[in-house]
Amino acid sequence: MRFALTLTAVLLFAMISCEEADSLEAIAGVGGTVTFTSWSDSLEGAVIVIFDKNLDFERIDEPTYKVIDYFITYSDPISLGTSAVNYFIQLEPGEYQLMVIGLLVDPGQLLANEEMFNEIQNYIVIPENSAPRGIVIREKQINEQTDWYVQF
Amino acid sequence: MKNTSYSNVGISRFSLIIVILCFLLLGVGFPQSPTISGRVEDAKTGAGLPGVNIQIQGSSFGTTSDLDGFYQLSGLNPGEYTLSFSMMGYAPYNERNVAVALNIPVQLSVQLKSNVLASPQVVVTSSRKAQDILESPFSVATIGPREIQAKAVVNMVDILSYESGVSTIKGQLNIRGTSGYTMGAGTRSLLLLDGIPMLGSAAGNVTWATIPTSEVDRVEIVKSGGSAMYGSSAMGGVVNIITRNAPHKPETRISTKVGVYSHPRVDEWRWRDSRGLLYNTEISHSRSIGNHAAWIRIQKRSDDGFMELNWEEALNISAKLKLNFGSAHSAAVFVNVLDDKSGLTSVWKSSASPFEAPDGSKKDRTEGRKIVLNGHYNYVYSQDMAIKTKLSGYWNGWDGYGADPYYSRENRFYEEVQASKSWSSTFSSLLGITMQQNGVDAQIFGDHNSSSLASFLLLEKKLHQFTLSAGSRWETYRVDGHSQDQVFTPQLALNWKPTAWLGLRISTGQGFRVPTVAEMFTSARRSIFTIEPNPDLVSETSMNREFGMTLLAGQMGMLDLLKLDAAIFHNRFENFIEPIPDSEAVIHFRNIADARIMGLELGLGLSAFNNLIDYKSAFTVLDPVETNADGDIIDTLSYRHRYHWISSMGIHYWGLDASIEYRYLSRMESVELFDENMMTGADARVPVHVWNAGIGRWHKDWHFVLRVENVFQYYYTQLERNIEEERIMTFSVERRF
Secondary structure (H helix, E strand, O other): OOHHHHHHHHHHHHOOOOOOOOOOOOEEEEEEEEEEEEOOOOEEEEEEEEEEOOOHHOOOOOOOOHHHHHEEEEOEHHHHHHHEEEEEEEEEEEEEEEEEEEEEEOEEEEHHHHHHOHHHHHEEOOOOOOOHHHHEEOOOEEEEEEEEEEEE | OOOHHHHHHHHHHHHHHHHHHHHHHHHOOOOOOOOOEEEEEEEEOEHHHHHOEEEOOOOOOOOEOOOOEEEOOOOOOOOEEEEEEEOOOOEEEEEEEEEEOOOOEEOOOOEEHHHHOOOEEEOOOOOOOOOHHHHHOEEEEEEHHHHHHHHHHOOOOHHHHHOOOOEOOOOOEOOOOOOOOOOOOOOOEEEEOOOOOOOOOOOOOOOHHHHHHHHHHEEEEEOOOOHHHOOOOOOOOEEEEEEOOOOOOEEEEEEEEEEEEEOOOOOOOOOOOOOOEEEEEEEEEEEEOOEEEEEEEEEEEOOOOOOOOOEEEEEHHHEEEEEEEEOOOEEEEEEEEEEEEEOOOOOOOOEOOOOOOOOOOOOEEEEEEEEEEEEEEEEEEEEOOOEEEEEEEEEEEEEEEOOOOOOEEEEEEEEEEEEEEEEEOOEEEEEEEEEEEEEEEEOOEEEEEEEEEEEEEEEEEEOOOEEEEEEEEEEEEEEOOOOEEEEEEEEEEEEEEEOEEEEEEEEEEEEOOOOOHHHHOEEEOOEEEEOOOOOOOOOOOEOOOEEEEEEEEEEEEOOEEEEEEEEEEEEEEEOEEEEOOOOOOEEEEEEEEEEEEEEEEEEEEEEEEEEEEEEEEEEEEEEEEEEEOOOOEEEEEEOOEEEEEEEEEEEEOOOOEEEEEEEEOOOOOOOOOOOOOOOOOOOOOOOOEEEEEEEEEEEOOOOEEEEOOOOOOOEEEOOOOOOOOOOOEEEEEEOOO
C-alpha cells in the first residue's frame, strides 16, 4: 500500500507541476452609454476612441500634429444612424482621454488598414457638442461614463 | 428568406418507411444460420468483460462483447472455426475446432486472465479491416465503453478533447493541429460513424448531437493522413465512432443526468440570478429477435448553458437494427432524428461581461432538424472474400431567428462498395468504390451542389515479422456541374512487430482536401469583418510522414499493464486553405503558399497494484508554420496550441471509481481576427489549464456518477472574444433492467 501511495503522490505531482495558471480575471476599463442626437450624412459611422492624457485637443486639426502618436485604442464600430449604444473599452490603470469621433470611411476599412489608420485625422469628424473627457482607470474597476450625448 | 419547411425536404416519410420495413423484417422467419454466442468473463471475478474483441481467424467475421460481456457471431457458414478473444489488460485466448452447423446455435463462454505479458487490441479504421493495434501502419488511439461510461458524457466532443493530440475549438476537431479553426467552414479531420462519413455537406462541420453517445461501443482515432483510404477531409486524421450492437439479452436502460453551472468566480461577471441547469434523460431498449437484434434510444436534453445564448434544447431518437439473413448475409440500419433549438452568438458582449451576448443579439437562435440514415450490408462470399456495402443519407434543415434571420437546407448521399480478399495467409487486398452527392441551399452560401467519385485499393503483404501495405485512391470532384479536381493519392507503410509486445511503424502518403462549398461561397459578416466568396480556391494537398512505436506489456512487478506510444510526424501542405483578413477587413478563404506541421507525440498508460491505480498521460508538441515555396518560415499558423498535455489518474477501491483529469494547452501564438493589445490588455490569450474530477459506483443494476468539470473555474479563450466552459457539477443515475 505504501508503494501505491508513493506512486499516487508522484503522479499527482507530475500533473500539477506545470506552469503557473494564468486564468482570465476581472479587468479594468471604461463603459457606459452614448446617445446620438443627430448624424451627418457625410459620415459612414463612428467610434469611441481612447487617447493618451497628453493629447492636445486644440491641435487635433493641424496636419503636422501626429494624433496617432497619442492613440491608445477604440471601441467596436458604431453604425451610421444608431440612436444609442452601450460600449466598453478595456484599459490598463492610468489616465486617458475619451472621445467619440465620426468616421468619413467605413469603420472596418479604417480600423483594419494600417496606412489609413496612421493618418486617422484625415478621416474623422469631431462632434459639435462633445469635448474629450478625461478619465482615470483604477485596478479591476469599470469607470462608468453616463449622460453622454453626441451630435454630428 | 426562402420558406422551405422541414417536411419539404421529403425525407421524414422516407426514413420512416425504411425504419418500418426494417422492423417488419424482424418478424419474417429467415432460416436459422449458424451462430456462436456466449459470455466473456474475468477469470478472477467472474464479471462480464465489455469490449472484448472476438475474431474468427482467417475470415472477415468478428464482433465485440457488450457491456455485460455477452457476444454473438452469426451469419457463419457451417464448418470448424478458431475463435480469438482479446482485450487490453487480458491474455489473448484462442478456442480451436469450434464446429457449427445449420439450426444448431453454439454456446461458448470463456474466461480471460488479467495481468498478462502482452495483449493485442484490435482496431478497424486505419486499414479498413480488423487489425492488431501493434500491426497498424498509423498511430491509432482508442476509447472504450468503460471510459465513455465512467465520464457519463452527453457529447462525444467532451471525451475527444482528452485524447492525445486532439483538441476542439467550438466543436471543430483538430488532430495534431491540422485543422486550426476555419470558422466552421472546413475541416481536415474526418468523422465517421460506423465507417460512414458524417461531415456536413456544405461546411464539412460536425453535428455532435447526432452521435448517440450512450450507445457508442468504442472510438478509434487515426492520427495520420487518411486520404488514401478515406479521401478529402481525412488528410489530418480520422475519428471513427462505432456504435454497439444490441446485447444478447433484452435490456432496458433509464438514465438521467442533472447538472448545475456555477456562478462566475469573478463577481463582476455574474450575469444571471439563478444558476444554470442541465437535464439529460435517456431511455433505451435493446433485444435480440431470432438472429436479429435491435436497440432504440430516446434522449431529451435541456441545457441553460454556461453563458447567455449557449442554451440548447434537443429531442433525439436513434435506433440500430442488426439483421442476419441466411448464412452469409448480414445488414445493419442506423437511424437518428434530431430536433434541436439553440442560442447563437459569435462573440461575447465585452471582456467586462464575457458571459453575456452582445446587445441586439439576445434573441438570436436556431431551430433545426437533422436526420441520419445509414445502412450496411455485408456479404461473405467465401472464407477468403467478403463484400461490404454502405449507404447513407443525411438531411439537415435549420432556420436562424433574431436580428439577422437566415436559413440552410443541405443533404448528402453516400454509397460505398468494398471487397476484401485474402489471397493467401500472408497476402490480402481490399478494393472499393465510393460516391458522394452533396446539395446545399443556404442564405450565406447560395444554392450549390457537389459530387465525388473515388476508388481505392489496399494491398497488404506479411513477411515474417513485417507487414508491408501499399494503398492508393483516385478521386474526382465536381462542383455545380464543373470538374473541380482529380486527385491520385498513394500511401506506403511498413510495420515491424519483432515481439508480441512491440510494434514499430513507418509510413508516408499523400493527402488532399477539396475546398468546401462554405469556403468557396460564404458571404457573411462577422464583427467588423466581412467574409466574401472565393470560387477560385483550389484543392490543398499534403505529404505526410510518420514514424512511431507502440509497446504493450504487463505483469512487471507492481505493474499490471504498461503502454507506451511514441510518434514523430511531419506533414507538409501545398495550397493550404486558411481564412485570411485583408487590409479592407474582408476575409477570404485563400490558398496560402505552403504550410508545415511537424511534431512529436509521447504517450504513457499504466495500471498498477491489481488495477488499484491507472494513469494515462500524453504529450504532444507541434511546430505549425506557414512557409513559402522554398520552405522558408513566414509565420506561425493561427489557432494552434504548440504544446498539448493530457493526464488522468483513476483509483479503483472499495467499489468506487474515482478519477481526476487534467488538460493543458499552451497559449495560442497566433490568431486571425483580434490580436492581443499590449497597451490595454484587451484580447489577452492565456494557456489552458482545466481540471476535472469524478467518482462513480455500481450498485447492483444502478450506476451513479458525480463529476465536476473545470473544478478550479479556470477562464480562457481559444477563439477570440469567446470565453470557454464554466464549472459544472453533474450527477448521473442509470438503472438497467
